[in-house]
Every structure is written in structure tokens, then in C-alpha cells.
Amino acid sequence: MPTGRFRLVLGILMLVPGSLSSQDQRNEQFYYPGSFNWQFLRQYPEGGRLFNAFDYGHAVLYEKLYTRPRDLKRELEDRQFDYLTRDLLVRPPRFAVVEEAIEPAYAKLAWRAKLMFDWAHMLHRQIYDIYADPRLDRARQDSLIERVTDYYLSNRRLAFAARPKSMALMDDQYYSQVFRRDYPKFNGLIWAYHWLQVGLYEPLIEGRSPAERKAGVQAAIARFWSMMEAAPTRFPKVMPMTSAVAPQFSAAHPRAAVIFDNLHMTHDIISDILAADTVPAGRKRMVIYAALDQMQDSTRDVMTMDEWRNMGELMGGLGVMGGPATGLLSPQPIDHQGMDAMPMKMHHPSADSTRSDPHGGHRAPSGEQPRAPSTPAPPQPPDSASQHHHPQRMRQ
């Protein structure tokens, strides 16, 4: 190459880093190695593949909310919802979806958020893999879960806080609850995803043999499908809390359970930021990144672990979160007007009162009793799929 051209190229290469200082870096990181990896997909492909389709749902939602195609409500509530529930979830991909291909505009807007979700989903998947590995006894599984959680947290750029964050960050901001109000069906679908993502840990823990675990996983998936059949009435009415939907997992691995609740809160927060007209398009990245900073900070806006454990009851109980993943189904309030009458505003225990909260004015006063999340309604009939698997255990 002629020397002059070489110098020109070198000069350009030296200038580039300066102009890139405001850009996101790729920052991808591999996950923790071990023979347990991919066991869940191998042993329970019906669950593993379903989660691949969930990834698409999350991705397409953010892309549509950000790019705002014409008639967005119909696009999400009808077209995308139907595609997901009648096609992609029915025939899910063998492997993970390249989310960047589904949400190109959103990925360019908020790469860090996308990466944080990927990192937490990786932890989700590895814990399924550990529970699904028939070669591991429970003690070894528990040890490995703590190790992969350590590894997750060691990436401080991408890890959510391992302390429960105040629900006010999700529900009491100026942009809060827009998405669930304007897109109730899709929001219910996302909450159903989150219900299954945490709920599936329970049959893997409860099952005493591979056959029991397999039946339990299939029963939980059947309950998820029963939500689809009656959408949106059987969708969770509030965000499913891991401590309520997966109590055994939460007791065994509270750090991971808290991380997943923080992850799912952030899903909702970003949906709201993207959907809210009060956040102008030009500020969405900044507001999203500010929310990410809050969700990574374990020193501010945090609940105590006791408050977090009680959060399920305070939010209305397991019944409004989609019900249990195993065993008896609890009564679920039936909303005869669809999702329109679901609780849109909840009061939550205050964040750690020793810390100042920049949005403290939006919080319920400390000690205030949480409002009942919905009008009591007759118990819902047990879902048929679960009845099939546990007929003797169903409550009428």
C-alpha cells in the first residue's frame, strides 16, 4: 500500500476513538461454563423453546413502541399479539432469537438496556439448566446457582441490583403505568411470560424424580397456555413477584429471585418510558439510562427483604399474579370488563427510609396500608390443563 494512503488510514483510525466516546460499546460477555449448560433445552424443549419465543415478544414490543408505526394499538394488541399467541409461541424457534434483528431501532437507542436484559436472561437460563441437570443433587445445584449468581453480579456494568428495588420506581414516576393502561392485552402477555419464567422453577424444585419434574413443568406450561386461551381475563393483573410465584426458589436463592424481580420491573419501566408521550422521543434514551442506573444501585430506593417477601400479599396475593405454578390454583378475581378494570395504581411499601428518594413525593406514606388491588370476585374455575395433571388437587 502506498505510504501516503497508509498514513491517511492511520490518521482516520486515530481520530475515530474520540468521535466514538459518546457511543455505546458492545460489551458482550460469555456466561459461566459448565456441563449443566443447555440441559433445560435438552430435557425440557417444550419450555426452552417457549422462552426463545418470549424473547421475540419482548423485542418486538420495544421496537414497535419506539418506532410508533401507524395505529400502534392495533399493531400490538391485535397483529403482534395474534402472531405471538397463534404462531410463534405455538411453533417456537429451536434456539434464541437474535433480538437485535427484531428490535434494530431500539437496540441502537438503548444498547445497554438490551445487554442488561440479555445478561439477566442468561442467569435465568443457567438456573433452569442447573435444575434440569439430572446428574446434580440438590446441594450441588444450590451451590452452582450461587456461583452463577456471583458470576452474574461480577459484571457490574450489566447486573441488576441484588437488593429489592422500590416498586415506586416502576409505578410512581411521571411516565408510569402508561403501557399497561394503553395496551392491556400485550401487557398481560408480558406478565404471563414473567409468571412462567419464574414459576417454572417450582416444579423443577418440587419434583422428586425426572418424571415428576417433567410432569410439573408441563403442567406449569399448560397453565400458561390456559392464560392464552382466555386472554386477557386470565392474565396476571399485577406484575408477578418471584417471591409469590416461586416461593421455594425465592427462599433458596433470594439474590437471584430479587434480581429477576428487578429485571421484570425494568421491563415494565422501559415499556412505560417508550409508550409515554410525556417522555419526548429525544429524551427516551436518557430517561431509560437513568432508570437503569437506579435499578443497578443497591444503596438507594430499596426495600427490606421482609417487605419484598410480603410484597405478593400486599399487591393482592398470588391469585392476581397468575396463580401458583404448581399444586392448587388459588381463586383469581374475574374481571368481567376485561383488563380495563384492573388495578392501575398500587401503593407499595416505601423504599428504604434511611435514603433520600428523589421521587419521594410519589410514594405512599410510610405505614399506609396498601390498597386492595381489585374488587373481590368469585373464584375462577380451575384451568382445564392443570386439572388434567393434578385432578385430585384442584380446588373447586
Add this chain to the structure above:
Amino acid sequence: MFIRHTSAIRRTLGRVALAGGLLTTLHQPLAAQIDYRNLDDDRPVLTEDAYPVERHAFEFLLPYAFEDERGGGRLHAFIPEIEHGIIRNGQVGLKAPIAGARGTGETDWGLAGLRVFGLYNLNSESRALPALSARADLLLPVGSLGGDATRVSLKAIATRGWGRTRVHANAAWTLGDENNLAPLEPGHRWSYSLAADRTLFRQSLLLIGEVATRRAVKRAPIEVNAAVGARYQWTPTTVLDVGVRRRLREAAGPDLAITFGLSHAFAVSWLMPAGR
């Protein structure tokens, strides 16, 4: 020019295969699932994307290539390669191309040099900029077909995506003595290529098309080649690829070049931050 080293090369190939097998079994598989979308150079087209392997990841590649040259020459090649995400957004790698070249009847096998390289990705794609990377290769004259020259190659890489479609541009220049070069991976004097790919996410399949132009050495005829290829996620950690290339000009380039290969992603626990 070529010396026959059939038994030595068989031993080398055996060792390479053994090493690859050990790497893929002793260290348990990891990441990926979407590795089919990571375009490595020559896998299966010349163009690569701007993204390195993930931090802490290893990728082992074992491709085979065959070229039917204009004028009757034929070239077989195995190019085992290992890549490692040694720093955040950066990778290093080593290629050990093993060539079997047939000029006038007999095929001569030999190690065709060693290629040590590093790639650094400057940014993820944004609304304003494509993803940009810089790569440097050191070509060492090692092996019976390795030639005599130590050379340095520099490359600039850009990737821009529009959802399921991406476009990649590569521009590379090689510096150093141009006499008695290796028959395989010698480093071209300059090389420019443009590729587009399309992701079929439900099939975990990537389809790629490419046009590339390059000049081997000063005053050599300029090649213009077209290539198509595909990458398929076979298992969560293993990708199969296949590609075909042909010259578009009479002057230079292959009548037909075919390649297929396998790449496998893994990690080593004791190299991880929480490794125990």
C-alpha cells in the same frame, strides 16, 4: 516451490483434530445459540462483521476450502483457527493454514505460515454510526509452504444493520516483502469487500452474499469475485457454514472455490472472574 510432507502433515492434521476435540469436550460448551450471525473472515465469505467474540469466550474453527484456480492450479486447505475474547470488545486469534497445492500433477502439503491477529471493536452500532472495528494480522513465514516474508496486514471493518438485513464493508492492506509468499492466506496487497446478510431467525440461518476485489501483489491482475454462503446454528454452541465463490473477471480469481466448516464456542471456567 512446494515440498512434499505428506506424513508430517497427516500427523499435524491429526494433532489439530485431537486438540480441537479436546477443546470441545474438556471445556464444556457455553454461549452462543446466535453465533450463526457472527461473521468470521472466510466463514464462509471473505468479509467479516465488526463484532469480536464475547469477553472470555473461545471459538474454535475448523474449515476446509477448495479452490480451482484459473489456469488449472488447485488448492486444498484446512485452516484451523482459535479466537479468544481476551479483553472487553477485543479478541486475539491464531490461524494455522495447512495447504495442499497442486500445480503440475502432485499435491504438496505443508503448513502455510502462521497468522496471529487482534481485533478491537470501537462501538456498537448506533443511530448515527455503524459498528466499527480495526484488525491487525501478523503473517509469519512458518512451515514448508509458509514462504519467506513476515508481513503485517491492517483492516478496517464496518457493520450496519436494518433489522434482519445487515451490510458489512471490509478494507485491508498488507505491508511487507511480496516475494515468495505462502500459497494460502498470503495477505493481499489490498482487498475491499462488501457483503450483505439476511437473518432467518426461526431457522437460525444466515444467508450471505458478497462482492470482493483484491490484488495479490504489485502489478498482479485484480481479482473481482462474487460469493454466496450460509451459516446454520447446528447446536447451541456449534455453527456449520458453507460458501461458494467465483471470479467475475477473466484476469484472475478462482473458477470455483468451495468452503465448509464448523465453529464451536466455549469458555474455560478458571479464566472467568468467578472461576473456581
